[in-house]
Amino acid sequence: MPAELSPIEKAKFAAAKRASDMVESGMKVGLGTGSTAAWMVRCLGERVRREGLKIRGVPTSTRTAELAREVGIEVIALDEAGWLDLTIDGADEFDAELNLIKGGGGALLQEKIVATASDRMVVIADPAKEVAHLGAFPLPIEVIPFGWKTTRNLVEEMLEGMDVLGREVGLRMSGEAPYRTDEGNHILDLHLMRIGNPRQLALVLNQIPGVVENGLFIDICDTVVIGHGDGRVELRDVTEGTLEEGRVEFGESENLFRDV
Ligand SMILES: O=C(CO)[C@H](O)[C@H](O)COP(=O)(O)O
Secondary structure, three states: OOOOOOHHHHHHHHHHHHHHOOOOOOOEEEEOOOHHHHHHHHHHHHHHHHHOOOOEEEEOOHHHHHHHHHOOOEEOOHHHHOOEOEEEEOOOEEOOOOOEEOOOOOOHHHHHHHHHOEOOEEEEEOHHHEOOOOOOOOEEEEEOOOOHHHHHHHHHHHHHOOOEOOOEEEEOEEOOEEOOOOOOOEEEEEEOOOEOOHHHHHHHHOOOOOEEEEOEEOOOOOEEEEEOOOOEEEEEEOOOEEEEEEEOOOHHHHHHHHOO
16 A cells, blocks of 8 residues: 655655656656655656656756666766757745745755756756745855855855845754765755745856856746645746646556555
8 A cells, every 4th residue: 555645745756756757768867855746757767668768867966866867767977968949847845937046955056057958958856845935944145165155255245135034154064074966066055935036046156166056947947737635736938827727647657656
């Protein structure tokens, strides 16, 4: 008997399942990171096994690479792929313009490189990720370890002149030690509460020496697939609004729930 998923996991699964159906044989696909993206990787693995779907996946983290291989997806490096047809990834927040905060899982640098090297980026999300203004979720920025405290001071100084509500900057920890990304860098989490001008902030952050990349994805996402706990899914596009409303059946995928 498969385990019963929580409503939030069902919502994530529904979004992931709908987005995985957008993938066609022959595609090179960017594989995101996080719990929602993990569902998408499992759904794609199932299509590979059941339908013989032939894809090559470019993972955005070592975690995702491991899972992709485990479920039978051929994994290649971004430089081998060159350019991707589609990237599917989760997000921490999205707004009406489909601008995003990403990096809650610490993979924002590779996620941004992969999404930018794709014809299309589809974000998969549960309804709680939708916000009127970005910033309630702490904005992650990836910084190199050398002089990270100096970099943090520069970030704090810069925030003084920005249209944000909060200005606290914290070093992300993993137990007793600073968190390390796949690239060996640290993450600073910026508690901004509300970001007045995400586009400007994204540009200014990347001017600071020591900042490698920030978690604001501006004009990168093309479509958001919002999943609900009862199986409903909505596809939303920045120019056309709601493109489709449909439903995902959970029954067909019960075997996927078994291992989670
Ligand atoms: O940006 C990310 C990882 O760096 C994730 O996509 C984001 O944190 C959402 O994660 P989840 O699907 O687990 O809610």
